[in-house]
Amino acid sequence: MRFMVIVKATKESEAGEMPSEQLLTEMGNYNEELVKAGVMLAGEGLHPSSKGVRVRFSGKNRTVIDGPFxxxxxxxxxxxxxxxxxxxxVIEWVRRCPNPHDGESEIEIRQIFEAEDFGAEFTPELREQEERLRTEAARYANKA
Structure with missing residues (x-):
């Protein structure tokens, strides 16, 4: 089972405050544990929403909204x-995580859909397409 583990933002992270050397060290050690255990598939920090955009969909219309949010x-x-x-x-792994921010922090865990979760609507042709795209995407990621 795959899970997205989401570190929620704080006022400080949204203000662009960078983590301390101590926290970076603790997170590096934690990530190393995850990798050695074969648990971590990916992990990244994100810039504050002031550098982001949202695209709102309304029928065929698209509206771009600049951050911050x-x-x-x-x-x-x-x-x-x-x-x-x-x-x-996954809950046990997250419980071992260093506090990602000074003070109060929150981490959300969400299971990622797998092909079998979609039922009969995910036809053999769509499954084949999905597998081909995943393979191709992995190839491109390895070139970067």
């Missing part, structure tokens, strides 16, 4: 993609 508690400061045997396992 108001609700800090709804914003993402970083993420991991983790592969674990169960929801309980």
């Amino acid at each position: 108001a609700e800090t508690k709804e914003l993402i400061a970083g993420f991991w993609i983790m592969q674990c045997k169960s929801r309980e396992e």
Whole structure:
């Protein structure tokens, strides 16, 4: 099972405050544990929403909205993609995470859909296309 582990933003992360050397060291050690355990598939920190945009969809219309965005508690400061045997396992890994911000922090865990979750609507042709695209994307990622 794959999970997206979402580090919620804070006022400080939205203000562009960078983590301390100590936190970077602790996170590096934690990430190393995740990699050695075969749990971490990806993980990154994100720039504040002031450098981001949103694209709002309304039928065929698209509207681009520049950041920053108001609700800090709804914003993402970083993420991991983790592969674990169960929801309980990913929770245990997250409980071991260093506090990602000074003071109060929140990390959200969301399971990622797998092909079998989509049922019959995900036809063999669509499954083949998905697999081909994943393989191609991985090839491009390895060239970067």
